[in-house]
Amino acid sequence: MNTKGKVYTVVFTFVASFIFILLLALVDTLVADQISRNEELSRVRALLNAMNIPYATDTEALRLFHKEVTALTSNGIDYYRYERNGETVYGLIHRGDGLWGTITIAVAVNQDLTRMIGLDVISQNETPGLGARIDESWFKAQFQGERLGAGGRLTVGEPGPGDTDHGNGKVDAITGASLTSRQLGIIVNDALATLRRALGGAG
């Protein structure tokens, strides 16, 4: 066969591309449901983690979420509400620009938006071992019960081992990932402002 001819080259390239992409499309279709279930589950788990609602298994997480957490919409913003011992917790899924790509997080705050309940990361594309450490528990623990500072904002400070003072409205940045930490701070503050708008306060 003459594999040097122009017609052969074009036909071969077309057929090869077609076959490989067809195979990919097939595999993608086969696992699409599983992937969207995983994504739904990771959103649910992140919201429960941020709202500090404990669960043991994925099944329990989904059950708790559908039974205990109310999804609400106001001013065009989707948010979540959970009642615990007479106290209301509000949650929000929010996204913004990281250093390399979009970071999607779940945040939860108390009723009068003066204190954070928690934060979890749903997806991020930051550098593994550096910026991606925003998903590590010591980093996220800094946000748990953190009192918000002036204007209901959080400040990301200097890199450090993790700020244990939950009254200063400040968290430590990650060593070697100051830019990701700063971007995350912007996303968290933006999420807090969005929640305030949803709940009718001044943005």
Added chain:
Amino acid sequence: MKKPRLAEVAIKNLWTENPILIQILGICSTLAVTNNLTNTSIMALGVIFTTSFSNFTVSLLKKLIPHQVRMIIQTLIIAFFVIIINITLKAFLPQISRALGPYVGLIITNCIIMGRAEAFARSNPVGLSLWDGFTSGAGYMAVLLIVAFFRELLGFGTLYGFRIMPEGFVTWTIMVTAPSAFFLLGVVIWVMKSVKDRKRKERT
């Protein structure tokens, strides 16, 4: 020309012509993922899988692929396997997929894979090409694991996430950031080169 044998290919890829130590290929990922053994291992397994099967496929189609567009077709084949890995991780190992983020997609740009397709699979039998891909990937993995071992141990005080260094050990921040991989890789290349030279001297 003498036909390359299995052992010969393996020794070349793992030692005498190791893709990282001798050919200095695949350096981007060596610098990027090696501050953590878990990510390194999964990334390297992904590379082994891709080099093996892209070599296999390129060798299988070698008589059909038109010479002018061979590199585009090789890229297509490599991208195909990398996307398969990405989809599979997302569906069945979502935690690992989250941890690796964009690095899985970047396997496509790992020069070792295309290098082996061009230099070996294009002109060798199918089975041997698969073996060449596998051992090249293994040679890459071996070096990455050495670098990652020191970076995680000194940078975090852990190995595969388990605490090894005693409480109060001051972690070396530079080991977490990319420049340390330059230094470490340099040291590894230096040590391996010295060992190789000594062996050569002993032989002569």
